[in-house]
Amino acid sequence: MTNSMNKPPIWFWILSVLAxxxxxxxxxxxxxxxxxxxxxxxSYTTEQLALMDSTPAWATAAxxxxxxxxxxxxxxxLLRKKLAKTVFLIALIAIIVQMGYGLLIAKNYEVLSSFEVTMSIFVPIIGLLLYLFAKRSAEKGWIN
Incomplete structure (x- = not known):
């Protein structure tokens, strides 16, 4: 790890804006x-709305x-602050709590569309990749 700030490549900025x-x-x-x-x-069926309306406050907070x-x-x-890594980790934990509730406790896959269920799996993967991106950016000295 380096203490000096290195200039990030253009794809760093593109990926950060897309994120x-x-x-x-x-x-x-x-x-x-x-x-x-x-x-x-x-945009939701009565069953889907009932499921969302019954979501506990802790899952909504997550x-x-x-x-x-x-x-x-x-x-x-984007401000090149190393704190991004920690905040991404906290957000990832919240994503896992939220999606874990939906898939494992509420069993939302029984009423949601296949696209929505796929997103429930895809979102934590994106969250993990963004955390790893921030971690790697810190290691490269792009953020400090």
Missing amino acids: LIWNALGVQKYLQQAYNTEGFRA FAVAVFGSVLACILL
């Missing part, structure tokens, strides 16, 4: 669900930590 956009979409989904918008309710934490981590990454 910010991806996670901003997560914030949008959270806000739609939290505010229970008409557009949100119109959702909030996951999406807002991920956006914050992306901003820190």
Whole structure:
């Protein structure tokens, strides 16, 4: 590991911006669900809405930590702050808690579409990759 700041390659910036956009979409989904918008309710079946309405507060809190934490981590990454790595880790833990609840406890795969179930598996993978990206960026001295 190096103490000096190294100039990151162009793909660092591209990936960081794409990660910010991806996670901003997560914030949008959270806000739609939290505010229970008409557009949100119109895109789900009665069974799916009942499942979401029965989600405990701790799982909803994990959702909030996951999406807002991920956006914050992306901003820190763009500012080249090493704290991004820690924030990505916290967000990843929240993602695992949220998705673990949905898949293992609520068994949401019984009522969600195959796309939504796939996203429930894909999102933690993206969260892990972003954490590893931040970790590698710190090791390379791109963030400090």
